Amino acid sequence: MSIPVMETKPTTNWMALAEDVLAGRQLSKEEAQSILQAPDTEILSLLQAAYRIRSHYYGNKVKLNMIINAKSGLCPEDCGYCSQSIVSNAPIEKYPQLSKDVLVDGALKAKEAKAGTYCIVMSGRRPTDKEVDNVIEAVKEIKEQHNMKICACLGLVTPEQAKKLKSVGVDRFNHNINTAASNHENITSTHTYEDRLNTLNAIKDAGMSPCSGVIIGMGETDEEIVDMAYTLHELNADSIPVNFLNAIPGTPLESMKKVGAVKALKVVALFRFINPTKEIRIAGGREVNLRHLQPMGLYAANSIFVGDYLTTDGQKMRFDHEMIEDLGFEIEECAYDSEPPTVMA
DSSP states (O other): OOOOOOOOSSSSSSHHHHHHHHHOOOOHHHHHHHTSSOOGHHHHHHHHHHHHEEEEEEEEEEEEEEEEEEEESSSOOOOOOOOSTTTTTOOOBBBBOOOOOHHHHHHHHHHHTOOEEEEEESSSSSSHHHHHHHHHHHHHHHHHHHHHHHEEEEESSSHHHHHHHHHHHHHHHEOOOOOOOOGGGTOSSOOOOHHHHHHHHHHHHHHHEEOOEEEEEOOOHHHHHHHHHHHHHHHTSEEEEEOOOOOOOTTTTTOOOOOHHHHHHHHEEEEHSSSSTTTEETTTTHHTTTTTGGHHTTTTTOEEESSOSSSSSOHHHHHHHHHHTTTTTTEOOOOOOOOOOOOOO
């Protein structure tokens, strides 16, 4: 006796929404929220639609970014997610800013990993002029040796510091909004949301490409996730790292539950729908939140970090390279090959 199979129709025509986005229409917040609340059984059709947008602008290319933790710990900020903050008891390695030679050597390692963008990241509220000068000297040497993008993440830089970084070839500056404005005070109290926006504006005024992203899984609502995606659209961030909280023991958010893998995929799809032309990067926490569904995320995202993160281990680079190959995708080793395109109607 055969068992009848119940056929269910999708609650939303995701491909039609994708075509609307490609035609230049911005989704309403209600439509955006429906992506996060889509039935899990629709994840394949949702990702197929997200891939329609992703492939239109980026084909099957995957951008790789690699981080060096240029200064670890010793941070006076109280960000609840961070193992380097003053309120963290996590047993991490702490050290002052690395030397110029170590930063330059890190760029070679990034090149060998096929990363087109090398990210110099420092803990702390804001860098001193001496620290900025050390980064500048390293960037000068890196640019002489390698054809690669440099992204700096140094905290609340001043307009003058931003201009100096731009003048020596820093292509991009990362400063994440991290969460929605309405959730900010639940995450940190030592700086304001406006401090972050002001830094991003200083970066843009200096002529650097703005990189800004989020951390999902810090108690935010679906409405706040949608707000984050729209905020980054309004900021015109060229590169958007979508992090998923890796709850580190010893931090105030150590007890937060992991984001489910399917929910994480919906989040990445949302950011593609709202920021169709931008570099969407699956970033920190992908290994512990997406787990075995990591490859599926690249049908919406077009970028990942390779190697380790700031104080947590990443997936072995060999596995990342194999994952991209198995998908039939291609690593874009030169980050200058495709800049964030203009929205096409």
